[in-house]
Amino acid sequence: MAKKVTITRFPDAATVNYSRAIEKMINSLGIETIKLFDKHVAPQLTTRQDADYIEDGIFDGIKKMFEAVKSKASVIFATIKSERAASSFVNNINRFNRHNIEQQMKVKGITLVANEPWLKDFLHSKVNDNVGYIKTIHEDYFDCIENIVNDGVKSGVSIKQMREQLMEEVDISRNKAQFIAVDQAGSILGQMTAQRHQNIGIEKFEWYDAADERVRDSHKRLSGKVFSYDDPPTVNGRVVLPGEDYRCRCVAIPVFEDE
Numbered sequence: 001m002a003k004k005v006t007i008t009r010f011p012d013a014a015t016v017n018y019s020r021a022i023e024k025m026i027n028s029l030g031i032e033t034i035k036l037f038d039k040h041v042a043p044q045l046t047t048r049q050d051a052d053y054i055e056d057g058i059f060d061g062i063k064k065m066f067e068a069v070k071s072k073a074s075v076i077f078a079t080i081k082s083e084r085a086a087s088s089f090v091n092n093i094n095r096f097n098r099h100n101i102e103q104q105m106k107v108k109g110i111t112l113v114a115n116e117p118w119l120k121d122f123l124h125s126k127v128n129d130n131v132g133y134i135k136t137i138h139e140d141y142f143d144c145i146e147n148i149v150n151d152g153v154k155s156g157v158s159i160k161q162m163r164e165q166l167m168e169e170v171d172i173s174r175n176k177a178q179f180i181a182v183d184q185a186g187s188i189l190g191q192m193t194a195q196r197h198q199n200i201g202i203e204k205f206e207w208y209d210a211a212d213e214r215v216r217d218s219h220k221r222l223s224g225k226v227f228s229y230d231d232p233p234t235v236n237g238r239v240v241l242p243g244e245d246y247r248c249r250c251v252a253i254p255v256f257e258d259e
Contacts, residue, residue: 190243
């Protein structure tokens with residue numbers, strides 16, 4: 001009886017590690033934000049006495065807070081740190097995917113070529129993309145906390161409420177990090193798998209979903225169906241490979257000619 005080809009795996013460990021790396025940076029910036037709010041803004045709100053003092057003292061404190069937060073962010077989210085996190089993530093997926101496909105090909109007696117000319121530029125492009133996504137997270141975070149403090153002071157929101165809103169923004173940014181990690185893991189894995197399959201001569205794949213309660217109905221309907229790499233399915237208006245839809249954890253299982 002012929003051995004069955006193992007399924008293509010989703011890189012859960014690489015995804016979690018990447019998400020945690022970004023979340024660590026977000027948490028550090030969140031802690032510094034609260035410290036700087038308590039240092040520069042909160043005292044002005046607790047000691048306000050006259051209109052002139054409020055105007056000069058509070059808004060000077062806000063300015064100092066934002067300048068200090070930007071300074072902290074430039075260190076916490078330094079390009080070299082973002083590049084390190086993104087590079088580790090992308091390279092981990094590459095190693096994971098290559099090993100997975102090597103195990104699949106052994107069943108058919110096929111050996112992956114050692115040299116992959118397309119890989120260097122592909123990895124470089126994906127690292128750059130993810131550095132950009134990390135940058136967007138902390139830029140969005142800064143815009144939001146700026147609005148929270150400015151709007152809160154103008155509308156008379158309490159110190160406690162503003163502090164809570166600032167901490168909520170940290171949670172929102174952590175959720176963004178988790179989304180990006182899963183979304184990018186699926187997309188990169190799907191594109192790597194497609195490239196390696198086609199380099200071997202595999203022209204078709206079987207769509208395979210994650211088989212849990214988070215799978216979308218549109219993806220469940222595709223699971224088990226066979227498609228050509230030259231003609232992948234359209235999902236929610238987009239032509240996609242498994243993993244390329246937003247936050248998709250579906251994978252492509254190789255379909256061989258003798259099957």
